[in-house]
Amino acid sequence: MSIILDGKATSNQIKEELTIQVKQIKDAGKRPPHLAAVLVGNDGASLTYVGSKVRSCERIGYDSTLIKLDDDISQEALLDTIEKLNNDPLLDGFIVQLPLPKHIDEEVVLHAINPNKDVDGFHPTNFGKMALGMQTFIPATPFGIMELLKRYKLDISGKHAVVIGRSHIVGRPMSILLSEKGNPGNATVTLTHSRTQNLADITREADIVVSALGVPNFLTADMVKDGAIIIDVGITRVPDADHPKGYVIVGDVHFDQVKEKASYITPVPGGVGPMTIAMLLQNTMLAYQRNQD
Amino acid sequence: MSIILDGKATSNQIKEELTIQVKQIKDAGKRPPHLAAVLVGNDGASLTYVGSKVRSCERIGYDSTLIKLDDDISQEALLDTIEKLNNDPLLDGFIVQLPLPKHIDEEVVLHAINPNKDVDGFHPTNFGKMALGMQTFIPATPFGIMELLKRYKLDISGKHAVVIGRSHIVGRPMSILLSEKGNPGNATVTLTHSRTQNLADITREADIVVSALGVPNFLTADMVKDGAIIIDVGITRVPDADHPKGYVIVGDVHFDQVKEKASYITPVPGGVGPMTIAMLLQNTMLAYQRNQD
Numbered sequence: 001m002s003i004i005l006d007g008k009a010t011s012n013q014i015k016e017e018l019t020i021q022v023k024q025i026k027d028a029g030k031r032p033p034h035l036a037a038v039l040v041g042n043d044g045a046s047l048t049y050v051g052s053k054v055r056s057c058e059r060i061g062y063d064s065t066l067i068k069l070d071d072d073i074s075q076e077a078l079l080d081t082i083e084k085l086n087n088d089p090l091l092d093g094f095i096v097q098l099p100l101p102k103h104i105d106e107e108v109v110l111h112a113i114n115p116n117k118d119v120d121g122f123h124p125t126n127f128g129k130m131a132l133g134m135q136t137f138i139p140a141t142p143f144g145i146m147e148l149l150k151r152y153k154l155d156i157s158g159k160h161a162v163v164i165g166r167s168h169i170v171g172r173p174m175s176i177l178l179s180e181k182g183n184p185g186n187a188t189v190t191l192t193h194s195r196t197q198n199l200a201d202i203t204r205e206a207d208i209v210v211s212a213l214g215v216p217n218f219l220t221a222d223m224v225k226d227g228a229i230i231i232d233v234g235i236t237r238v239p240d241a242d243h244p245k246g247y248v249i250v251g252d253v254h255f256d257q258v259k260e261k262a263s264y265i266t267p268v269p270g271g272v273g274p275m276t277i278a279m280l281l282q283n284t285m286l287a288y289q290r291n292q293d
Numbered sequence: 294m295s296i297i298l299d300g301k302a303t304s305n306q307i308k309e310e311l312t313i314q315v316k317q318i319k320d321a322g323k324r325p326p327h328l329a330a331v332l333v334g335n336d337g338a339s340l341t342y343v344g345s346k347v348r349s350c351e352r353i354g355y356d357s358t359l360i361k362l363d364d365d366i367s368q369e370a371l372l373d374t375i376e377k378l379n380n381d382p383l384l385d386g387f388i389v390q391l392p393l394p395k396h397i398d399e400e401v402v403l404h405a406i407n408p409n410k411d412v413d414g415f416h417p418t419n420f421g422k423m424a425l426g427m428q429t430f431i432p433a434t435p436f437g438i439m440e441l442l443k444r445y446k447l448d449i450s451g452k453h454a455v456v457i458g459r460s461h462i463v464g465r466p467m468s469i470l471l472s473e474k475g476n477p478g479n480a481t482v483t484l485t486h487s488r489t490q491n492l493a494d495i496t497r498e499a500d501i502v503v504s505a506l507g508v509p510n511f512l513t514a515d516m517v518k519d520g521a522i523i524i525d526v527g528i529t530r531v532p533d534a535d536h537p538k539g540y541v542i543v544g545d546v547h548f549d550q551v552k553e554k555a556s557y558i559t560p561v562p563g564g565v566g567p568m569t570i571a572m573l574l575q576n577t578m579l580a581y582q583r584n585q586d
Binding site: 107123124125126127128129130131132133134157158159160166168172175176179180186187188189190191192193195196197202 | 426427450485489
């Protein structure tokens with residue numbers, strides 16, 4: 001039986017810490033941190049994510065702004081909006097919710113964000129700083145996983161970590177952070193992906209598995225070593241008529257099987273997901289502090 | 294017996310190709326590419342490296358400028374020099390030879406270089422683009438290794454590559470490039486370093502080993518699998534009274550042993566080293582072309 005890495009509780013803990021910081025800021029007569037979110041179109045999942053980010057801001061006392069733009073907005077008009085946000089001295093950070101409509105070049109948009117306000121950490125300058133081990137905005141999902149390992153005091157130095165998936169948002173930065181100097185850090189990291197041969201042979205050797213694949217129940221008990229730490233980044237919506245929402249969120253890890261072998265494991269939901277929002281709020285606090293300096 | 298990956302011959306091939314390109318540029322009445330190198334102090338190895346870079350430029354028809362600065366130059370004066378180079382429209386790219394004297398902050402200096410002229414690819418913006426799979430200046434040593442794999446048509450897709458050493462100049466970018474989409478690319482990559490446990494068990498599983506450790510003859514035959522591709526980035530100067538220079542350059546790989554097991558192997562010298570200079574010249578051509586657009 002394994003110990004649950006409770007992302008929900010840890011996320012609440014971080015939000016409480018930030019709430020206290022915000023109160024101190026306001027008590028000192030200063031404005032609180034301010035995060036804006038740009039949402040283009042009406043994608044259901046995107047609406048849910050952005051709504052949740054905005055509500056979290058409000059709950060801990062941040063100012064927040066939600067900018068909803070029509071699906072058919074031109075790339076130019078979107079870039080104009082971003083330029084305004086870049087130049088707003090009372091705005092500390094902002095995110096552009098992905099995916100964007102097909103007629104808009106995501107890369108151009110993300111690169112137009114002022115790196116000092118890029119609290120998602122997707123701008124090449126911030127990504128490069130992260131990869132070079134410098135202080136910067138770290139993408140929220142891998143940042144949240146590192147924070148979870150840290151708060152549970154899990155020592156990964158010299159251990160073998162296997163990351164499944166090489167996306168720029170999770171797998172790639174995760175592989176870098178786990179192997180950087182630091183605590184947590186210093187792991188020996190194998191990055192696997194769609195072209196990897198004999199994946200199960202590799203995961204079976206791992207002391208830590210981070211799965212960011214998006215295939216429900218992919219990681220089964222036969223693929224993991226006894227006592228491994230298992231981090232599940234998968235959040236696939238699987239249709240389920242029995243649920244009020246019409247779907248359930250299912251992770252990459254076959255939880256019921258794997259929890260019997262793992263030493264520590266994140267559940268889905270309530271694992272990595274809540275940590276992601278907490279780290280976005282943390283990045284916004286960092287942006288605020290830099291903005292005040 | 295293994296096939297030698299002849300970096301010297303491949304480097305000469307690339308230089309010949311660039312020479313032809315430069316001739317075409319000059320024949321069209323345009324100025325050739327122009328690379329500058331900044332050298333602070335009189336470190337012997339640095340002098341050798343910079344001298345070799347400048348001579349290579351001259352040989353293929355580039356303009357080149359060597360800027361030698363005193364050991365006791367202030368950081369401010371060095372930054373002034375960099376600013377002038379950044380603003381020189383007739384200069385396409387430049388490098389600052391490392392290491393710098395102790396009183397100068399290397400990070401501040403490297404980050405002051407205009408990313409569009411950063412042909413070493415060490416600026417966070419360029420490093421981030423590389424890590425995000427975008428076109429940019431790739432650090433010359435890992436770029437040279439990728440080019441060597443490419444020109445020898447070695448298919449590494451889905452293969453297991455093990456990189457030894459996590460430096461920002463070699464190991465880290467190498468691990469990223471090998472696992473990126475592309476050809477060569479798509480390898481499953483394990484990044485190992487000083488904290489890695491049971492390194493030999495890991496290297497023995499590798500289809501490709503890239504060693505960038507700097508320990509002479511470290512990688513012995515018992516550490517490699519039959520048929521593996523072996524890339525040796527080590528260039529340690531070992532004192533040797535029998536040689537006119539008083540030293541010999543020794544790689545990380547115990548060449549005589551390992552060549553009996555490997556399928557392909559780079560020698561030292563004559564392997565990765567010459568490729569590094571060729572790729573710096575290649576990056577300078579890229580900078581020139583962008584500067585002309």
